[in-house]
Each structure stands twice: as C-alpha cells, then as structure tokens.
Amino acid sequence: MAETITTRFAPSPTGHMHIGNLRTALYSYLLAKAQGGKFILRIEDTDRERLVEGAQEVILDTLRMTGITYDEGPGKDGGHGPYIQSERLPLYHDYAQQLIQSGHAYYCFCTPERLESLKDEKGIGGYDGHCRNLPPEEVAEKLASGMPHVIRQKMPQTGVTSYTDHVYGEVSIDNAELRDQILIKADGYPTYNFCHVVDDHLMGVTHVVRGNEYLTSTPKYCLLYDAFGWERPAYVHLPLLMGKDADGNVSKLSKRHGAVSFQDLVRQGYLPEAIVNYIALLGWSPKDTTEEFFTMDELKKLFSMDGLSKSPAVFDYEKLKWFNGEYIKKMPVDAYRERAVPILEEICPPGTDREKLAELLRTRIATFGEIPERAAFAAERIPLDESLFTNKKNKTTPELCREMIAGCLPLLEGVEQWDNDTLFVVLKQFAADNGYKAGAVMWAVRIAVARLAVTPGGATELMEVFGKAETLERLQEAVK
Numbered sequence: 001m002a003e004t005i006t007t008r009f010a011p012s013p014t015g016h017m018h019i020g021n022l023r024t025a026l027y028s029y030l031l032a033k034a035q036g037g038k039f040i041l042r043i044e045d046t047d048r049e050r051l052v053e054g055a056q057e058v059i060l061d062t063l064r065m066t067g068i069t070y071d072e073g074p075g076k077d078g079g080h081g082p083y084i085q086s087e088r089l090p091l092y093h094d095y096a097q098q099l100i101q102s103g104h105a106y107y108c109f110c111t112p113e114r115l116e117s118l119k120d121e122k123g124i125g126g127y128d129g130h131c132r133n134l135p136p137e138e139v140a141e142k143l144a145s146g147m148p149h150v151i152r153q154k155m156p157q158t159g160v161t162s163y164t165d166h167v168y169g170e171v172s173i174d175n176a177e178l179r180d181q182i183l184i185k186a187d188g189y190p191t192y193n194f195c196h197v198v199d200d201h202l203m204g205v206t207h208v209v210r211g212n213e214y215l216t217s218t219p220k221y222c223l224l225y226d227a228f229g230w231e232r233p234a235y236v237h238l239p240l241l242m243g244k245d246a247d248g249n250v251s252k253l254s255k256r257h258g259a260v261s262f263q264d265l266v267r268q269g270y271l272p273e274a275i276v277n278y279i280a281l282l283g284w285s286p287k288d289t290t291e292e293f294f295t296m297d298e299l300k301k302l303f304s305m306d307g308l309s310k311s312p313a314v315f316d317y318e319k320l321k322w323f324n325g326e327y328i329k330k331m332p333v334d335a336y337r338e339r340a341v342p343i344l345e346e347i348c349p350p351g352t353d354r355e356k357l358a359e360l361l362r363t364r365i366a367t368f369g370e371i372p373e374r375a376a377f378a379a380e381r382i383p384l385d386e387s388l389f390t391n392k393k394n395k396t397t398p399e400l401c402r403e404m405i406a407g408c409l410p411l412l413e414g415v416e417q418w419d420n421d422t423l424f425v426v427l428k429q430f431a432a433d434n435g436y437k438a439g440a441v442m443w444a445v446r447i448a449v450a451r452l453a454v455t456p457g458g459a460t461e462l463m464e465v466f467g468k469a470e471t472l473e474r475l476q477e478a479v480k
C-alpha cells in the first residue's frame, strides 16, 4: 500500500479566521486529500492570556462553511484525542520529564526580575543559561520548597541545525544562536514551541503546513524531535499574504487593506465558495491549465506541493469581487433568492416584486453587500432629475416625455394583467397609435419610474417590479 500522509490545521482560538489562516487550513487539507491522506484539526489554546470566548465556534463554523472537513478533531475522535491542547496538559508534563531525564531539558528558577535584567536596550531578552547546570540537590530543594519555575530546553551550543522545507529549501541555523527556550511555563501550561511538537508526533502528522513566520524557529523544533528520537515531519511553510497599499507598494495583509477575516468577508456578502476558490490560488497554481474556477472536489484532485510558490501572494480585493460576481451568476436560482430576497424585503416597500428585482440585480452585483445600494431606487422614490429625460438617440426632451407619460397613464390604469409582457405590448401599441417611437416611450417611462439613467432592466420589467400602484404614482409624480 502506498504510504499515506497526515496533515493538520492547528489554529489558536483568536476569535476570527484570518484569511491567511484559512489559506493554511485549505492547503493543509488539500495536500492530505490529494494523496488520500488524513486531515486533523487541533485547537492550540495554551496561551491562556489570549483566550477569546466563542473562538472555537468561529473555527468550526468557518471549516464547515468552507467545506474543509476534518477526519479527526474536536467531536471526531480518531484515537489521538483530546484535540484541544488545554485538555492534554498531563501529557506534556510527562514528555517534559522525559527530556529532563535524558538531559535535554532542565528546571529554571530565574525570577522575572532577573530575566528582565538580561534584556538589552531594545527590551529583547536573552537567556544566559543560569540554571542549566544546577546541582541536582539544589533543584530538588527548590522544587520541594514550591519555588516557581519553568522548564527549558537545553540547546546544543555548537554545530548547525538544518532542515529542508518543501517550499523554501534548506534552512540552517547556528546552534550558538539558539536560546534555551521554555517548554513548560510557570503556570504549568506548555508553550506552543513544545506542545505542538509533542502533538504532531503523537498524532502521526507527516507534513506540517503553516505560515512562514515559523520558518526560522523550526530548527528548534527539529532539535526537540531529535532529543526525543522521533522522526521529523516534512515542513511546508507558506509565503506571507500581502495587501496593496495606497501608494502602490505591498505590505503584510492587514485591516487597512480591507476585511481580513473570513467572517467579515462573508458579512460583506462574499460567498464561501468564491473565497475558497480565490485563496486557493494565492500561493499555489495548478499545472497544465489556465482555468481559474475550481470546486473543492476539483482542488482535492489537483493540489500538489510543486505548485506552491515562495513569493509572497498579493490579496487583490478586486479579483475576489470578480470571482464572487461570477459565483453569484452561477448560483442555483433558489440559493440566490434565499440570500438576495431577504435583503430586498428589508428595504423595499411591500408591493415590490422582490424576486423579480433580485433576478434583475443578479448579473449586476459582485457581492450581496452591494444590493442595498443597487436597489436604492426601488427602496424609495429618489428625486427626479429632469435632465435625464433628454436623450439624443431616442430624441426625447422633458416636454415630450411629459406628453407621452400623461398620454399613456389612462391606458395603464386599465391594465389588469400587470406583467412585463403585457405592459410591453400596451406601451408599444400606445406608441404606434400616437406616432411616437417605441424607444422614446420606453425611455420616458423608465426614467419616470426609476429616476436613474442606468437601471437593472428595462421600463416594463421595472414596472412589474414596482407593481401597479407604485408605478402609477411614480408616473403621476413625474408628470407633475
């Protein structure tokens, strides 16, 4: 049987899902699925100061909405649980003890004041190895007296540690530069640096996919694997996501570029499928195709590590908008209505045909968030600008338009079947009977009801949307 791979997504519960994190989750998932492997979700909540209530739900909701389904994780035990780090504390203590026994870790009793005094002018702290070689009796005594302590990793002081990242290639660091990092904090919680290594090993993770902010600290993690005698995983670090600044430069994607969380994008009216499709291409490209539209199932087949790029990807909101617009056009009618109609229900008067209006808007919006603005002309009677009645092509003037509208009003009052087709026939006939150009009548009526030069739909379509009563009132108002 071919060797299968296991990947994981290990978010910290911060309260929102940054697009960069979502991309990490997606790539990690796709990498596993493309090879028939397993994908694990693990919640990394050992930084107790940064806990946010409800944050785990945000993670779970995001994965559900985007269709990134995990094989193992909270609520889905696959034999490696629990999958929430705060529920695994005894385990980390056992493994830390193991390192102490083997001489790869030690207790450190340095006070916060002492550590503070080691900081340089910039406030950056080093550690001088003060407790590295305390006599065992002294350690025992201090522990017995209940002295606060941490556990540190004993780093080698000579040599070089390297590994080969799948995206960035070889990464090396002189061991002399490594600090004796903390594995277990004074509050008894493990650091990320320690527990993610223990978990990745115990959970059988073969490929660690994550943001490149961990690229240069990974040698330290490799040393932990080595200290335990465990096989190191493969590393796949992903390039930063950048945003376009006003001055044309790029910088790390942040709030000033626009919405940066999945939740905010959804709130602005983006579709999860469009977001997934777009971010799939932010740092990866498929081989042998120029196609840009992919379903999750297609991505699961196509994804491979050699399509990953190490140059920073620029998040382009315009491009995402375009993707979203295309997805909206392709949505099944019912799904589209389910999203669009409630928005119109909230803003349009009761007689408005919201379904019809929604359909007219469909090809003209890029996000659902644009609907209120696009439908403003239907939500209320916006002021009528007389100059709009002047149109060269149809040879209309405000005076001619008034004449035509006043002329057709009585006819319209008699129309019983108030729909696009009937109204079209009635107005065409009216034009023919009175020697007007049909285009001119349509222009006059459309401007009078919509009060906009550019509208989603023609005169009679809009009349159907407004309904008979509202249309007649708008026309009467225009004549006045």
Ligand code: GLU
Residues within 6 Å of the ligand: 009, 010, 011, 012, 044, 192, 196, 209, 210, 211, 214
């Ligand atoms: N909890 C870490 C984070 O959210 C995970 C890093 C990793 O994937 O190893 O940045």
